[in-house]
Amino acid sequence: MTVTIYGIKNCDTIRKARAWLDDHAIAHDFHDHKTAGVDTASLSRWIAAKGWETVLNRAGTTFRKLPDSDKANLDAEKATALMLAQPSMIRRPVLEHPGGLIVGFKSERYAAALL
Numbered sequence: 001m002t003v004t005i006y007g008i009k010n011c012d013t014i015r016k017a018r019a020w021l022d023d024h025a026i027a028h029d030f031h032d033h034k035t036a037g038v039d040t041a042s043l044s045r046w047i048a049a050k051g052w053e054t055v056l057n058r059a060g061t062t063f064r065k066l067p068d069s070d071k072a073n074l075d076a077e078k079a080t081a082l083m084l085a086q087p088s089m090i091r092r093p094v095l096e097h098p099g100g101l102i103v104g105f106k107s108e109r110y111a112a113a114l115l
Contacts, residue, residue, distance in 0.1 A: 003028040007092035017093045017105040033087035049101045052079040057091040
């Protein structure tokens, strides 16, 4: 099974998700947005599957620090541009697995999809 987890190495939620994968002996690749960025094709695929509202992390510091003009009138195009410019605005983690895509970490959802 090919599993790829996307996020930022120093994120606590990423650490929890990676620890869960390790504890359940699920091999995975890690893609760090900070060092490797995010490509348009992957982001578009995630948005198509889950919607931009799910993929965009509005609760994060990076989004909250944006000027109000950048936060106003958000739509898929504007949100995509923001996330491409600053990948830390993508909700973490994004987990791609053979059966689909999981955005965010909840051990129950990981278990249901991967065990």
